[in-house]
Amino acid sequence: MRLPKGKIFVIGGAEHKNDGRPLSMEEYNKDFEPFEILKGLLPGKKAGRSIEIIPTASKAPEEIWETYKEAFSGLGFADANILDVRTREDASNEEFVSRIEKAHTVFFTGGSQFRLSTILGGTRLIEAIEEKYYEDENFIIAGSSAGAMAMSKIMIYEGQTKEAMLKGDIKVMSGLGFLDYCIIDTHFLKRGRFGRLTQSIITNPSCSGIGLGEDTALLITQGNQAECIGSGMIIIIDASKIKCTNIVEAEDYTPLCAEGLNVHILAKGNGHLIREREFLPDLKTPGEKNIHNGHKNKSVLHNNHAAEKK
Numbered sequence: 131m132r133l134p135k136g137k138i139f140v141i142g143g144a145e146h147k148n149d150g151r152p153l154s155m156e157e158y159n160k161d162f163e164p165f166e167i168l169k170g171l172l173p174g175k176k177a178g179r180s181i182e183i184i185p186t187a188s189k190a191p192e193e194i195w196e197t198y199k200e201a202f203s204g205l206g207f208a209d210a211n212i213l214d215v216r217t218r219e220d221a222s223n224e225e226f227v228s229r230i231e232k233a234h235t236v237f238f239t240g241g242s243q244f245r246l247s248t249i250l251g252g253t254r255l256i257e258a259i260e261e262k263y264y265e266d267e268n269f270i271i272a273g274s275s276a277g278a279m280a281m282s283k284i285m286i287y288e289g290q291t292k293e294a295m296l297k298g299d300i301k302v303m304s305g306l307g308f309l310d311y312c313i314i315d316t317h318f319l320k321r322g323r324f325g326r327l328t329q330s331i332i333t334n335p336s337c338s339g340i341g342l343g344e345d346t347a348l349l350i351t352q353g354n355q356a357e358c359i360g361s362g363m364i365i366i367i368d369a370s371k372i373k374c375t376n377i378v379e380a381e382d383y384t385p386l387c388a389e390g391l392n393v394h395i396l397a398k399g400n401g402h403l404i405r406e407r408e409f410l411p412d413l414k415t416p417g418e419k420n421i422h423n424g425h426k427n428k429s430v431l432h433n434n435h436a437a438e439k440k
Contacts, residue, residue: 136262136269138308138350141167142316142342142362143240143275147201155345155361161398162361165205167347170359171235171272172207180209182233186216186249187241187276194239221253230258235270238277244287246280247305256306263308271308275316278342282309284334289326298382300326302334309353311404314340318365331369332377332388338407339367348396354404357413358396368392368407 144151145167155162172179183198185191195212202210213229213236215221230236236259238246250256262269273281285305290296302313313334315327318341327339340348343362350356358364374389394409396402401410 132264133352133354134264135267135352136264136271138263138281138353139170139270139272139347140278140281140314140340140342140350141272141274141347142278142318142344142360142364144317144320144344145274145347145360146345147197148204149197149201159361162345165201167345167360168201168205170347170349171237171270172202173270176206176208178209179207179234180211180232181207181235181237182211182213182229183237183239184213184215184250184277185239185241187243187246187280188239189241189245191216194241198237198239215250215255218249218253221250221255223255227254227258230255231262234268235272238271238273238280240275240277243276243279243285243305244303246276247285247287247303251304251306260308278316279314280305282312282314282337283307284313284330284337286313286315286326286330289323289330293322293325295325295329295386296383297329297377297380297386300329302330309350309404311337312340313337314342316342317344319343319363324365324367327365328367328369328388328391329377329386331367332372332375332386335369335372338404339365339369341365341367348402350404354406355410356402356404358398358400358402360398364396364402366394366396366402366407366409368394370407 146164185194188194191214213226263271279285282305284302287301287303289300313330315323327341331337331339342364346360346362348356349359372388372390376387401413
């Protein structure tokens with residue numbers, strides 16, 4: 131198995147960027163840290179690190195760009211640039227590809243994941259990002275909201291927010307394909323999306339569901355080991371061991387049932403192994419480094435051993 135050397139940073143949306151919007155975690159969470167998520171996009175020294183912001187998911191890219199430009203400037207990161215890709219023709223632009231090859235971080239903003247995937251999927255730009263992700267250990271692919279949802283191979287692109295989980299009220303399609311074994315949903319708690327993510331994994335049981343809270347993120351190393359960062363929670367839903375469900379027999383838009391879902395709740399400092407579907411209570415135990423510093427815990431050692439066997 132070929133393992134990526136870079137990292138993926140998926141954000142649940144509404145990350146703190148001091149844009150004037152009231153955020154509840156500032157009032158209620160005593161561990162809230164301003165700009166915590168955005169700082170994670172460019173770890174280490176500020177000098178010499180560049181980020182390419184891709185607002186393709188948004189119909190108002192200039193507005194999105196100004197917001198992030200101001201936020202990164204306030205953090206002291208001068209080398210933040212917009213990669214304004216609006217068409218599939220743009221995504222074949224060799225100048226844009228060259229900028230990807232020089233960047234330390236590529237960041238997909240929010241908007242419409244359907245728009246993002248249909249414009250960028252399978253293009254030269256995505257190929258260049260994937261090549262760098264597999265070869266450069268200092269490279270980060272990041273996405274917020276729609277940008278995070280598009281990271282996986284299977285992506286929710288449409289779904290209702292309802293109290294009942296009704297068969298057929300979610301639709302999935304191919305995402306950008308950087309992550310296996312998971313389906314990602316964002317603004318998860320704020321917008322009541324438990325039902326739609328659960329249905330998506332009941333119909334795709336080889337995947338775990340990752341429900342990202344706002345101002346909360348997963349930093350994923352080697353495509354598998356994930357660390358929770360930020361002020362909120364992340365919900366992991368595993369349908370691989372369900373015993374009884376009516377998903378096959380139920381008519382469209384009738385309620386679904388499922389027995390034996392496995393659910394984990396991650397807070398800051400907790401981790402998760404995506405392939406193994408395993409909760410990691412503490413990634414920062416005494417005498418060990420966390421995954422920001424490339425610590426090879428049992429997940430990484432397991433992955434390396436599997437790679438050697440193959």
